[in-house]
Amino acid sequence: MKRKSRKDHFVRALMIREPATFRPQRRAYTRLSARFFHLVDAIAQAHEPTPTQLAALERSYNSTGDFLSECPEFSGLLVQVHSHGSRRLGTIVRPRDGSREGFDIDLIARLAPSARYKYGGDQGPALLLDHLHRALSRYARAHGLRLHRWERCATLEYAEGMCADIAPVIDAPLLSGPHGDTHGLIPDRELRLFNSTNPRGYAKRFDLAAAISPNFPTAEIIAKAMDSARRADVAPLPDAEEVFDRLLCRLVQLLKLHRNVAFGSVKEQDLAPTSVFLTTLAAMAYAVEAPMPHASPLELLLDIVERMPLQFERRRLPGGAEEWVLPNPSAPTDNLAESMNDPLRQGAFFAWHGRLLEDIKRILDAIENHEGLDVLLKAVKIAFGSRGFTAVQQMEMGRQESSRRAGRTILLASSAVIPVNVAARPHTFFGA
Structure with missing residues (x-):
């Protein structure tokens, strides 16, 4: 059987x-x-x-933000490009795709409330996403990067396997509700509408x-x-x-x-x-x-x-x-x-x-x-x-070696004062 x-x-x-x-x-x-x-x-x-990878992520999305702020598509409308999700919350881990060493980050391209006039109507969500993709296409070509287009965002593949999902959000503050001042609207091309979102408010709640x-x-x-x-x-x-x-x-x-x-x-x-x-x-x-x-x-x-x-x-x-x-x-x-x-x-x-x-x-x-x-x-x-197996294995092997060195040091120091017989304590790895 x-x-x-x-x-x-x-x-x-x-x-x-x-x-x-x-x-x-x-x-x-x-x-x-x-x-x-x-x-x-x-x-x-x-x-x-690693700190080096984090620094590379910061440089990459700051460069992207600077580029978008000067694009004619968003002239006078782009307020900020900021990270959100796991990078902002401090819960970032490697992506499920084990074929690459890079990390994924989520970015928001914040637009001023006045952008609602430019991107109103049934075609507004698609137009906003089209403008984002058009601008990022020029950036990707200039830096030799790959760009993927989705229904609510675009993804840039940076060097060393790093990826950034960039979504446009129009500031739309609410008069009521927790963290209503950071509320926004995110476009959905398929549904042809804007959905309620609040990544900055979510981060504050967390x-x-x-x-x-x-x-x-x-x-x-x-x-x-x-x-x-x-x-x-x-x-x-x-x-x-x-x-x-x-x-x-x-x-x-x-x-x-x-x-x-x-x-x-x-x-x-x-x-x-x-x-x-x-x-x-x-x-x-x-x-x-x-x-x-x-x-x-x-x-x-x-x-x-x-x-x-x-x-x-x-x-x-x-x-x-x-x-x-x-x-x-x-x-x-x-x-x-x-x-x-x-x-x-x-x-x-x-x-x-x-x-x-x-x-x-x-x-x-x-x-x-x-x-x-x-x-x-x-x-x-x-x-x-x-990867978890290797991390714990290296940690435990290092602890064993440190314990052995400390045991030898204590034994030598003790023997210099008075002869003693020290029975070796069996290693239990994680103690009692």
Whole structure:
């Protein structure tokens, strides 16, 4: 009988329509939290752009913005070109397309409110997109770049595999609603209309959620224990304050990286949940859970992940189908779950969510039960792919070598004072 693969089980689970009921056993151990977040840091950093790559991204889109500001198509109308999405939020990771080393960024070409007069009527959205494409075509030819045209934006392929999605947005402030001053309109060629959007308002909402301080009643004990773990293990572990400050951003990166591995490269029928859907669910769940008392950062993270499927509305439609609704609080009529309104995608989300919890549990078991580096690396590779595997492997090998050097130094220093017999302590990689 042919043994079914993990992928087969995942495909069969696509028809699951309820949130996963699996609930990993709670671990309030501070040391386990420190180790887990150290591991997450290593994995996330391996998928982040280097300072050199970030500088190249900044130069590229600043150059593009300067060019657009001087184009006759937008004479006197272009206010600003700015980044949004993961680059702005601090949650950027490598793209799902593993064939290139570059990163993707999202840019907004902001136009003044007066642009609504130039691009009004049924043909206005298409005309605005035509003007953007015409201007960017000249830029692409001048710099030897490739340009792709879409229904709501255009994509420039810069050097070294970097890509920028550039969308035009007309400022359209609202008199009411949160962050209404940054509200705008984005064109849709196919629908021949402008949709409500607010990328700057969305970023502000995310920042407000991320700024909420987690409620750890034993925070002082946690910090001391984590500092103790850092000293005991020689190799640097994340400082407690650093873990708390960037917890939401790291969680979003964790979700996106796991999604990328679970769904693989982009296919013709892509069932993966969108980044904005996952980011919004994580931010909303964090805003609810962070003020509540939690014994450790790890317990908080698990509660946030488990709460995510409860953060959007599921409306039953005639015939048994569902419509998912996740309103953008800064942009009326913008449903951030709109792309999820397909039965296969909805089933895939719940299947992925269950797999995420299982994979986290497998990693925690390997850490807590001292199952060895090979077991831990296998669990990391299943959850976060080859790059995550390599990052943790290099980190652990470096920690082992640092521990050996420190052990030799301590032994030599001790023997210079008084002869002692020191029994070698067996290495448990992640400690008790």
